[in-house]
Amino acid sequence: MNSLRRTLLFSLLGALVLVFAIGGIATYRMAHNEIDALMDYNLRQFALSLRDRRLSGPNVGPLAPPEESLDLVIQIWDDTGVRLYLSHPHTALPARAQLGYTTVTTSEGDWRVYSIPLLDHVIQIAQPMAVRSRLAAHAALRTLIPLVALMPLLGALIWYLVGRGLRPLERLAQEVGTRRADSLDALPLKGIPDEAQPLVRALNELLEQLRQAISVQRAFVADAAHELRTPLAALQIQLQLCERARDETARAAALGELRTGLARAAHLVQQLLTLARQEPGEGAAEQHERVVLADIARKSLADYTAQAHERGIDLGADLLDDALATRGDPAALRTLAGNLIDNAIRYTPRGGRVDVSVGKGEGRCWLRVDDSGPGIPPEERDRVLNRFYRPAGQQESGSGLGLAIVDSIARRHDARIVLNASPLGGLRIAVGFPPA
Incomplete structure (x- = not known):
């Protein structure tokens, strides 16, 4: 069943889902940009916090035992390029530093790197970009989850509001359905939405055409009955004359008149059938x-x-x-x-x-x-x-x-x-x- 109400519900819900998806993508990108700015600031602050550390020789041990959950990698070089410190020896980061902010592609994914020279050494702080993407996704989901949770309520509201908007059409359908076959009065336009008024006007024009066609047809039937009455009455009289004929001459004359009357009646019937066939809409579709x-x-x-x-x-x-x-x-x-x-x-x-x-x-x-x-x-x-x-x-x-x-x-x-x-x-x- 092709339900307009169901079609509108699914169409509106589909449009809302599409809008939410676009909004989710936009929210994710905005959150990602905000997190990038914040994390870049944290990288710089963390690098600056290490400037007072005293590092005596190359490849010294960690300044402090790193947390397993720490998602930062620290590298420190002296002014001759000798690496003094590496917090995660397994990292795939390059052994050289490019000052400032850079994004480095490695076998472990993209890394956001900040390097700064401080006193007689260079400090580099690196963070995997996957961490930032994960945080941005979590932020976008936390924003969209309440909206998604409200989708059933939104669907119910749409169903109710669409049904309320279609009530005038339902009343119109009920009015048309309860009409008698001979009731061809125009349908009222009062209370009909603007979008449905062209349909009602078209129906009214059709009803007017039907009324005129039925009126013409009734007039035609009445005229045909009137015209057929005269030749049929004449045939009855001629038949009576045949029955009352006393000799062959009178009977032959009466039969001749009867034959002429039958020919006239047959011609009239044939003309009526021809006219009925030539009426618009009668018979099969014309092939010009x-x-x-x-x-x-x-x-x-x-x-x-x-x-x-x-x-x-x-x-x-x-x-x-x-x-x-x-x-x-x-x-x-x-x-x-x-x-x-x-x-x-x-x-x-x-x-x-x-x-x-x-x-x-x-x-x-x-x-x-x-x-x-x-x-x-x-x-x-x-x-x-x-x-x-x-x-x-x-x-x-x-x-x-x-x-x-x-x-x-x-x-x-x-x-x-x-x-x-x-x-x-x-x-x-x-x-x-x-x-x-």
Whole structure:
């Protein structure tokens, strides 16, 4: 389990341990420097204390029996360089003296040496550096041991304080967890820490988007139910007419009407399914690829050639620029082009004309469909992209979903839809795609 409280505890304790370690190193170095200064002073004082000693000959015995625990080595030479005294014969110190303070490296480690000429002889006092390092380490440990001993108490305080700081988030989680599925009101920002407010604002934006999406979905379901009610009622009436037919002629006419009604209901259901599939977030993740718009236009023209021929419509291409391409879902773009062509064929009277073109303008790749139909008044052009909307006075049956599907696909591809009067006398619908 990835606990924020535990993560903060271990992170803070780790940081404190690192700080204590750095502090321990700094304390050790400071103590070492202080001990070096003090010990150097003691070496000089000890050397000065021997100046009144009388030494008669070379290699004389010790001035006094040295203590076994004494960590100093004493050497004394006369003015001719003859060593008069050595307190520890086993020492590895050199047999010559360098006046003043020096640090000598020997097989037994580093030694701090002080030599001074006094009267007619030279006195040298030496001390191993390991003694000083040991004393500095002991001093640093005595400083850090109380802090280390307080680490459990410090950990408990951190655990409590971190938990106290996370209580607003826990209350927020409880509030979200106790909400009903249909409760999409914004979460309150009062009492939320500044660091968590961006998260709460993002959640509120998500809740608002969900609320809008559910509202649109409910409206869509209500509109779909309303639109399906009419063709289903018509099918029931046509079925009753079939049952009441008294002869074969009446029955055949009733069956023809029933067949037409079934086709209309099937087309409406198909349009509803297509629109549901084109909604953002539906289905698998989109895989956009480079798509040549002229190829999409040619395939869609081929799909609706038979329908146009049946209705006596001159369906063709004005200009198809094969150099223009965009990035998108080929199947969705073919659905878009097919709906544009189908819509134009449906509302163009017999003997009319529908032209499809692909061109460039305003930095976009445009797919245009022109027809010679009745067109749409300018004041209603913005509304025809809404679901189930059909301009008044339309005699052709339809679901009012074709252009809504086009609008949904266009929004997914960052495309613009422009409705204008067509040079053919009807409506021009142009969809501008960003170039690949």
